[in-house]
Amino acid sequence: MSSSSGPVLYDVAGPEERARERRISLVLTVVLVLLGGALITLLARNGAFNDRWLVLVDVPTNFAGFETIHVWQAIFRGLMNTLVAAVIALPLAALLAVLLVSLRASPIVPVRWLVTGVTEVLRGLPVVLMxxxxxxxxxxxxxxxxxxxxxxxxxxxxxxxxxxxxxxxLPKGQTEAASSLGMRSFLTYRDVQLPQAVRMMMPSLIAQGVVLVKDSSLGYIVGYAELLRSVSRVADALTNAQYLLPLLTVGAAVYIALNISLSRLAVWVQHRSSFARKAPARITGAPPIP
Structure with a gap:
């Protein structure tokens, strides 16, 4: 066992085990490199890396109706429309979620049943149908x-x-402690349970926020000119299917960058919130805010 002061739940790997782990990692790396090389070779044989990518830097002029459209201009316009939909929908969804979960904790049984049914119906319906x-x-x-x-x-x-x-x-002791201080159920929910639940479930909330941004692409079905529809319209204007691959690749890269940025922003906000909660303990010696 390890001689370190902290408790451990496993044996520390010895020299032979570490060498075995290095060999396994090396083999897996080689396999991944070979698979990646095989995929790139297959794409190259199918003409995936031919001059079709020039559409991103040198727009062809021999396609009808393309004189007033530029690839990056259309992509930027679609990105802005995607951001507008997401920026409007995200806070509204969060506020409605707080309302639903608050009503679901109501002491009135019919209200709880009604809100539970509404929540299950909304979860079961496809976004496109809504x-x-x-x-x-x-x-x-x-x-x-x-x-x-x-x-x-x-x-x-x-x-x-x-x-x-x-x-x-949350541990039941949280509610019991709040009750012992004379806090009523609503105050206990608002000041004790809900803030801790938000902090605890922040990774899941962030992940669902990323899903919301990606689901904005479903606006293509109802004619909303978001990023995916803008890319598709450019491809239609070019009237050549070979340009669809680079255009969709750019659209995918924009979605990935957008969602990674959203995740990093949420993590930064979470870290700032943790820093603010621990500040009183560092300054006054008081225990950190739960």
Whole structure:
């Protein structure tokens, strides 16, 4: 066993085990490199790396209707539309989720049943179907309104379930301690349970926020000019299927960069929140805020 002061739950690897791990890692690395090389070779044989990629830097001029369209201009416009839908839908979904999970904790049994049923229905419906409902039900609804409507309803239900799971996972001593201090159920929920559930379930909430951004691409179905639809319209304007691969690759890269940025931003906010909670303990010697 290790001679370190901290407790361990496993034996520390010896020289032979470490050497075996290095050999296994080397073999797996070689296998991955070979598979990657085989994939690149296969794509090259199928013409994936020919001059079709020049469409990203040198727009062909021999395609009808392309004089007023530029590839990167269309991609940027689609990206902005995607961000608009996500920026509007994300806070609205979070607020609706807090409302749903709060009503689900209501002492009135019929209210709990009703909110539970609504949450399960919203989770069970496809996002695209909700977007269609937005077009048909909301008076004067635009494509953006329909996209936001579908994203908000579905993701609010998922956010609510994540928060409910976080609240259920809290130790019962939290509620008992709040009750002993004379806090009523609503104050206990607002000041003790909900903040801790948000912090505990932050990774899951971040992951669902990334899903919300990606689901904005479903606005393509209702005619919303988000990133995927913008890329498709450029490909249609070029009237040549070979340009679809580089255009979709750029669209995929933009989605990946956008979602990674969102994840890093959420992690930074979480770290800042932890720093703020621990600051009183470092300054006054008091225990950190739970």
């Amino acid at each position: 977007m269609f409902f937005g077009i048909l039900v909301l008076p004067g609804a635009t494509q953006l309104t329909a996209v936001v409507f579908g994203l908000v309803l579905y993701n609010a239900a998922v956010f609510a379930e994540i928060l409910r799971a976080g609240i259920a996972a």
